[in-house]
Every structure is written in C-alpha cells, then in structure tokens.
Amino acid sequence: MNGRTAVELFAGPGGMTLGLHAAGIHGTGIEWDPNAVATRRAAGLPTIHADVRNHGPRDFPDATALAGGPPCQTFTVAGSGTGRLALAGILAAIKRMTARDTTPYSFEDDRTALVLEPLRWALEAIETGRPYELIVLEQVQQVQQVWNGYADALTAEGYHVATGVLATEQYGVPQTRRRAVLIASLNGPVALPEPAHRPYRKGVPQHDGDPRLLPWVSMGDALDRPQPFTVVSNYGTGGDPKNRGRRTSTEPAFTVTGKISRNRIIGPGGDELPRFTAAEAGVLQGFPADHPWSGNDIPQQIGNACPAPLAAALAHATQASRSSSPAIVEAA
Structure with a gap:
C-alpha cells in the first residue's frame, strides 16, 4: 500500500497480520508472549518482543494505521469474567481518557486494563499531530460494549466508526466464532464488511440458503x-x-x-x-496449513489468534473510505 506502514497491538501468532497482508497492508508487530513471538519470527513476520504499555505512537512515527485484539481472558465466558464485571469502570475510564483526564484506573485483573491500550495509542497519536487514518480492532463478543464506548470516543475525535458482532463462518472461516469488531477511518464513512458466506444453522444443509452467498466452509x-x-x-x-x-x-x-x-x-x-x-x-x-507454529503452548496460541479471513474482510472494508492506503505495524 504505497510502502506506508501502521501498528498492530497484541499481534499474537499472526492471524490479524496475515489478514492485513491479504488486503495489501504490511508492518511490524509488538507481542509480549515469547511463544507467539517465536511463531511470528519463524513465519518471517516483523516483530518486536515487548509490552504495548511500554510503547506508544512516538515509537512508530510513520505509522498511519492501528490494529489489534487485546487479551480476552477476563472477558470470555470460558475465562475469569472479571473483565465483564468491570464493564462500568472500563466505560468510565474511556470517558476520562477522551476528556484527557489522567486519573489512574485499575482493575482486579491487570489484563482487563489492556482493553484500553488501543484507545491510549489512538489518543496519543492525535496529540502528536499524526492521528491514525485507520483503526481495526477485534475481540470476543463480550467486548462489544467496550467497542461501542470506543466508537463514542473516536467519533468525538472526528472518526467515522462502525462496530458490531460478526460470525466468522460468514467470512470463509471453517469454524463458528462470534467476534466483536471495530473499524474507524478519518477518510470517510465506513461500514462493516458484507458477509460472503451463508450463516451456519444446525440441521440446515451447507448448500441451502441465500444463493447470493457462498456456502459456509466445513x-x-x-x-x-x-x-x-x-x-x-x-x-x-x-x-x-x-x-x-x-x-x-x-x-x-x-x-x-x-x-x-x-x-x-x-x-x-x-x-x-x-x-x-x-x-x-x-x-x-484460518491460517495456512504450513504456518510454522513454534515455541510452547501452541494450542493456546491458535485459540487466542484472530482468524485471518475475518481480519482480511475488515481491512478490505476500510479501503473504500481511504483516500490513500496505509499499512499496519503490530504490537502486543
């Protein structure tokens, strides 16, 4: 995309990265987990092994886009649930951050606060005079209310924003998985990507349904x-x-x-x-069969990853709104 770059937070083993690549968006990722870092480096994906809280937009002055998916463990139904219980505090923190109130915030589980990192990066980029033209975020569906809070904050900063919960099988992923997503652009209105595949319904044959859509992938x-x-x-x-x-x-x-x-x-x-x-x-x-999984805890790396086809659909959905074409730098 004209050689321009961006920044992806919580880059993981490369699901968001590969999806962005499919849309012509490239960059570098920051990832904290050494196992995911090993996989990324084996796959040749530019990576910084670091904590996103120790970095910010000034470390990536050429980045024109921001992407990522914060850790889900405190929000998912299978996790501790402390993030869901802290929702009111998270939304209050979003409002304080938008008002440039630097009052510290804390939560029972430190991982919960990581869901606010993409907003910190976005607001700090605005303060430097180099706001991100494009923002792409995804997380478990329980984070949808947080993304709605982000939408209010980013709209107040001049962004066009779309949020929602998408079913991954409708974007070519051979799996039923619901993800809360957000896309934002400074360059014009945005809309969530239209499904390319039919929704999965138990008992409904694969080739039944809307003929305008492809069958889901088994x-x-x-x-x-x-x-x-x-x-x-x-x-x-x-x-x-x-x-x-x-x-x-x-x-x-x-x-x-x-x-x-x-x-x-x-x-x-x-x-x-x-x-x-x-x-x-x-x-x-949604990864290629030859993705070079490395390090330990490989099933956990895979389970935590963003499905690449969904990331590609989100990135493609933003292109019509961009007067120019940014790429992406990733971080975790």
Missing part, C-alpha cells in the same frame, strides 16, 4: 482427512459436562480454543481417530 472442506469424522467437544452443552457437543466433518468446527487438542475425533464406525494436529487447528482458525 471441516471436511478445509482439512486433508481421508474419511468422514465426528468431533466430540471438550465442553458440555447446557452447562452439563456429560452432554458434549458433536459436529460432523460436514459442518464447521466449534469455536477453536486453547483446549482444541482435547476434542475427541471419532470415525464412522465409532473408532477413535487422531486428534487435531497444530496444523489442522490452525487451518480451522
């Missing part, structure tokens, strides 16, 4: 496995650990988490098949 479509299979989820449905969810290879995967390796894979005759490899789990998260 696990069987995405993975190179020689026979049909059924996935037995590690999680119980309806709060009952004995009531494990099941999906066949003709359906999208369940939401990929750091515990995906615990899911059982059963063949047509009820025989146990090999569980998902790291490469297969990565494919279900």
Whole structure:
C-alpha cells in the first residue's frame, strides 16, 4: 500500500497480520508472549518482543494505521469474567481518557486494563499531530460494549466508526466464532464488511440458503482427512459436562480454543481417530496449513489468534473510505 506502514497491538501468532497482508497492508508487530513471538519470527513476520504499555505512537512515527485484539481472558465466558464485571469502570475510564483526564484506573485483573491500550495509542497519536487514518480492532463478543464506548470516543475525535458482532463462518472461516469488531477511518464513512458466506444453522444443509452467498466452509472442506469424522467437544452443552457437543466433518468446527487438542475425533464406525494436529487447528482458525507454529503452548496460541479471513474482510472494508492506503505495524 504505497510502502506506508501502521501498528498492530497484541499481534499474537499472526492471524490479524496475515489478514492485513491479504488486503495489501504490511508492518511490524509488538507481542509480549515469547511463544507467539517465536511463531511470528519463524513465519518471517516483523516483530518486536515487548509490552504495548511500554510503547506508544512516538515509537512508530510513520505509522498511519492501528490494529489489534487485546487479551480476552477476563472477558470470555470460558475465562475469569472479571473483565465483564468491570464493564462500568472500563466505560468510565474511556470517558476520562477522551476528556484527557489522567486519573489512574485499575482493575482486579491487570489484563482487563489492556482493553484500553488501543484507545491510549489512538489518543496519543492525535496529540502528536499524526492521528491514525485507520483503526481495526477485534475481540470476543463480550467486548462489544467496550467497542461501542470506543466508537463514542473516536467519533468525538472526528472518526467515522462502525462496530458490531460478526460470525466468522460468514467470512470463509471453517469454524463458528462470534467476534466483536471495530473499524474507524478519518477518510470517510465506513461500514462493516458484507458477509460472503451463508450463516451456519444446525440441521440446515451447507448448500441451502441465500444463493447470493457462498456456502459456509466445513471441516471436511478445509482439512486433508481421508474419511468422514465426528468431533466430540471438550465442553458440555447446557452447562452439563456429560452432554458434549458433536459436529460432523460436514459442518464447521466449534469455536477453536486453547483446549482444541482435547476434542475427541471419532470415525464412522465409532473408532477413535487422531486428534487435531497444530496444523489442522490452525487451518480451522484460518491460517495456512504450513504456518510454522513454534515455541510452547501452541494450542493456546491458535485459540487466542484472530482468524485471518475475518481480519482480511475488515481491512478490505476500510479501503473504500481511504483516500490513500496505509499499512499496519503490530504490537502486543
């Protein structure tokens, strides 16, 4: 994109990065986790191993865009929930930050405060006289109210903003996963990307539905496995650990988490098949099959990653509003 760069916070193992690359957006990532850093570097993705709280826009004076997805552990249903309980305090902090009130804020879990880092970067960039032209953020759907608070703050700073919760299977990811997203631009109105694929509905065949949209992508479509299979989820449905969810290879995967390796894979005759490899789990998260997963905690790296096709859709959605074409520098 004309050689211009940007900054992605919480870059992870590269899901957001690869999606941005697909839209012609390039840059450098900051990531705190040494395992994700190892994967990024093995993949040749420019990376700074650091904490985003120790950096800011002045460290990236040429960046014209900001992207990222803060840690989700305190917001996700499978996590501690302290982030969800702190929502009122988070929204109050957003208002204080927008008013340039420097009163310190703190939360029960330090990770909760990380959801405010992209706003700090955006406001500091404005103060330096070099505001980001483009902002792209994603997180678990429980963060949607935080992004709505961001939208109010950024609108007051002259941005055009769109937020919402998107279903990843509608953007070509072979997995059902709902993500809260935000895109903002200084260059004109923005809208969330239109779905390219049909929504998954249990019991509705893959090729039924709106003929203007592509079928959703099944696990069987995405993975190179020689026979049909059924996935037995590690999680119980309806709060009952004995009531494990099941999906066949003709359906999208369940939401990929750091515990995906615990899911059982059963063949047509009820025989146990090999569980998902790291490469297969990565494919279900939208990564290429040859992504060079490195370091430790690889399932967790994959589960925490942004699905690359969703990131690509978000980045492409902003292009019509840009009078010029920024690229992206990532950070975590």
